[in-house]
Amino acid sequence: MPAPGSRYSAMLIKSADFIKSAVKPSQYPSGGMPEIAFIGRSNVGKSSLINTLVNRKRLARTSSTPGRTQLINFFLINEMVTFVDLPGYGYAKVPESVRKKWGPMIETYLAGRPNLKGVVMILDIRRTPGPGESVLTDWLTHYRISSITVLTKADKLSRSKQQARKKQIADDLSIPEENLILFSAKTRLGREKVWQAMQRLLEPPTGEQSEK
Numbered sequence: 001m002p003a004p005g006s007r008y009s010a011m012l013i014k015s016a017d018f019i020k021s022a023v024k025p026s027q028y029p030s031g032g033m034p035e036i037a038f039i040g041r042s043n044v045g046k047s048s049l050i051n052t053l054v055n056r057k058r059l060a061r062t063s064s065t066p067g068r069t070q071l072i073n074f075f076l077i078n079e080m081v082t083f084v085d086l087p088g089y090g091y092a093k094v095p096e097s098v099r100k101k102w103g104p105m106i107e108t109y110l111a112g113r114p115n116l117k118g119v120v121m122i123l124d125i126r127r128t129p130g131p132g133e134s135v136l137t138d139w140l141t142h143y144r145i146s147s148i149t150v151l152t153k154a155d156k157l158s159r160s161k162q163q164a165r166k167k168q169i170a171d172d173l174s175i176p177e178e179n180l181i182l183f184s185a186k187t188r189l190g191r192e193k194v195w196q197a198m199q200r201l202l203e204p205p206t207g208e209q210s211e212k
Contacts, residue, residue, distance in 0.1 A: 036120060
């Protein structure tokens with residue numbers, strides 16, 4: 001067993017396995033394994049982020065049809081932590097009936113999952129945060145859930161434009177600019193920083209209390 005503080009090291013991915021899919025609490029995995037949830041707008045690069053973090057090509061399935069995945073998917077990483085892939089939101093071609101189910105399903109998970117340690121909120125660096133991000137931010141604040149904000153597809157922009165967009169998005173979300181992590185699945189930019197941020201949620205420094 002690795003020493004305390006290194007249990008969730010980004011460099012030691014020994015196993016990454018799909019557990020199950022769910023739509024309601026009775027279908028969630030049993031036990032008290034700590035969970036980190038990933039959520040973002042459809043086609044934001046969520047699956048690519050998860051796959052890059054665990055050094056797998058197809059652990060989380062990517063799709064050419066945004067909005068296709070409408071289940072909560074659970075993955076066990078190193079038999080120590082569960083990654084929870086929450087359905088993408090905001091894709092116009094998803095049927096209205098499906099869009100209406102998204103909110104209650106996600107809020108039920110966020111509100112009632114005791115082993116949830118934090119949420120990774122994912123945004124495409126090229127897009128301006130919209131109502132979906134506002135709703136999610138409000139939920140996280142209401143339920144006192146710690147979060148990490150990751151800006152994907154950073155390789156699509158020059159370094160100067162990356163910084164300009166980072167500042168603008170920080171202003172839009174009313175959060176400190178240093179709290180945003182630039183990420184690229186193509187170049188693996190930001191992978192270590194995301195893992196370090198997750199480790200702080202999973203293993204808070206001694207004496208630090210969880211926000212949840």
